[in-house]
Amino acid sequence: MFTSCQDEVIEITEPNETETLVAESTLTNLISATSIMDGSADNIIDNASCLSVQLPITVIVKGLEITVDSREDFKVIEAIFKEFDDDDDRLDIVFPITIILANHDEVVIENRDALEELIEECRGENEEDDDIECIDFQYPISFSVYNRDFQVINVVTIESDRELYKFIKRVTGAEKLLASLNFPVTMELADGTEIVVNNNIELQRVIEEAKDVCDEDDDNDYGDDDFTKERLDEYLKNCPWVVYEFKRFNQDNTEQYKEYALNFKEDNVVVMRARGGDLLTGTWSTRVTDRGALLKLEFDNIVDFTLEWVVYDIEDGKIKLFEVDGNRIIMKRNCDVVIDITKERIANYLQECLWRITRLNIEGVDNEKEYIGTPFKFLSDNVVKLRVNGEDLQGTYEIGVRNAGFILQITLDGRPDLKLEWLINFLEPGLIKLVNANNQxxxxxxxxxxxEDIDYIGDVLTNGEWEVALYEDQDANETENYDGYVVGFNENGMLFAEGNGNDFRGSWLAYRNEGLFLGLNFRTQDEPFSELKHRWKIVEITPNRIELKDLNSNGEIERILVLEKRV
Structure with a gap:
């Protein structure tokens, strides 16, 4: 067996002449075509899909000098080009630069004329070429290399398209290397779908079926706004779209329309859900002109959206619309957004699982830390329970309808910050946003x-008592403040710390949120345990050790907390 750096076990192909790659076979040519360098991503710079510029480079766009050191900077250039509709989109490259050819060779280019010579060797926009861009190998992969007696003499690991292309050249070139691909391998389609294949026959079929099913974007239109009408229509109808940014006549109306959701339906009907749940019905249509793709929206009761918009740019999950005179909409796709809100649907969502308060702002004061480790449970009989210190505080809730939309009213004794009539202004299966006057x-x-991960964390935490082995705040080691204390976790969600004549009680909750987290809430204002009230990211957990970190918005470590099992 051969083990890759991904700890994935790959079976070495037994010497078998039928599985060996043949120099002129269809499969060998298909593998080679998937590994050709695709140069279409940077066409905004070189206007050639068969070559690519090696980053970083410096370009001058409309008098602005821009250092391009990542693909994200292509969007900066595009934004400058598209700022005005009737000007010259000129880009000058600061030479020398290095060009990467389709065969992954690198060539240093000293001037524009030399670059133009290479560009002329490429095929034109959207012409058929040799590279396959709609499917890729997921690396690493490996090949068994044989001698002429079909005995394995080497195993070659491939980590990139470049390495794969060079290896296949050894198979098809003068060396006539005898090799076979070690299965299984994973192929990735342009939309991110993964397909596991187990032999040569499956591999050839998968590549042939996928090679022409995506837009290779081999043009100089820079973005994906070269959709046909049919593709644009399907893209719009695929899922609801949520307003992320909105400008009308150069006035920023984002605050007014943010989180409005549009659902493009068949028969040119579009349903818009405003904040609060109000539904507005209008019409939509698309057409493709010399200006590009156009999207026409018409609503009787909301004129700001009523316009024929130019499809400015389309990225995966995002669409940008604009029109002259300072009109702009940016929308993001969200398949979970609920357009047609009903009382029953709200109740069903609430009753599905537990709910954490992740934001609670009352009259400008953030109160959500008080609810770390204290989940809600909404029951079918209008009973709501809030788990605090391992015990359930019981109250009631009601879903109602007001002129402004649907509301959620929560009544819990001793919790005045929750006892408000909350307007539901955003709803999806995993997230509910509520507002009330100056409250959120x-x-x-x-x-x-x-x-299983949450179950494991719970089993580890509740199996024994713990001590603070390390607490670092920035560069200060404050572990000694916790000497003499024992920390424990009860199965009912109660958290405690005992020692030095003190007995603190609180709440804990392990949960998943783009990673695993542990909420600690010692309900005290006294140090040192008041400092540990936080939603900690779980970095490592074993039966005897738990490492937690507090990361800031930039991903930098602010604090470290390590708990170790008490012997």
Whole structure:
């Protein structure tokens, strides 16, 4: 067996002449075509899909000198080009530069004339070429290399398209290397779908079926706004779209329309859900002109959206619309957004799982830290329970309808910051946003049932008592402040710390949120345990050790907390 750096076991192909790659076979040519360098991503710079510029380079766009050191900078150039509709989109390259050819060779180019010579050797926009861009190998992969007696003499690991292309050249060139691909291998389609293949026959079929099913974008239109009408229509109808940015006549109306959702339906009907749940029905249509793809929206009761918009840019999951005179909409696709809100649907979402308060702002004061480790449970009989210190505080909730939309009213004794009539202004299966005058609350769904990681964390935490082995705040080691204390976790969600004549009680909750987290809430204002009230990211957990970190918005470590099992 051969083990790759991904700890994935790959079976070495037994010497078998029928599985060996043949120099002129269809499969060998297909493998080679998937490994050709695709140069279409940087056409905004070189206007050639068969070559690519090696980054970083410096370009001058409309008098601005821009250092391009990542693909994200292509969007900066595009934004400058598209700022005005009737000007010259000129880009000058600061030479010398290095060009990467389709065969992955690198060539240093000293001037524009030399670059133009290479560009002329490429095929034109959207002409058929040899490279396959709609499917890729997921690396690493490996090949068994044989001698003439079909005995394995080497195993070659491939980490990139460049290495694969060079290896296949050894198979098809003068060396006539005898080799076979070691299965299984994983292929990735342009939309991110992964397909596992187990032999040469499957591999050839998968590549042939996928090689022409995506837009290779081998043109100089820079973005994906070269959709046909049919593709644009399907793209719009695929899922609801949520407004992320909105400008009308150069006035920023984002605050007014943010989180409005549009659902493009058949028969040219579009349904818009405003904040609060109001539904507005209009019409939509598309056409493709010399200006590009156009999207026409018409609503009787909301004129700001009523316009024929130019499809400015389309990225995966995002669409940008604009029109002259300072009109602009940016929308993001969200397949979970609920357009047609009903009382029953709200109730069903609330009753599905537990809910965490992830934001609670009352009259400008953030109160959500008080609810770390204290999940809600909404029951079918209008009973709501809030787990605090391992015990359930019971109250009631009601879903109602007002002129402004649907509301959620929560009544819990001793919790005046929750006892408000909250307007539901955003709803999806895992997230509910509530507002009331100057107040805001966000509930995030938490479903622990069946989550093996959460079950494991709970088993480890509740099996014994713990000590603070390390607490670092920035560069200060404050571990000694916790000497003499024992920390424990009860199965009912109660958290405690005992020692030095003190007995603190609180709440804990392990949950998943783009990673695993542990919420600690010692309900005290006294140090040192007041400092540990936080939603900690779980970095490592074993039966005897738990390492937690507090990361800032830039991903930098602010604090470290390590708990070790008490012997």
């Amino acid at each position: 609350m966000i509930l995030t769904r938490f479903c622990p049932d069946g989550d």
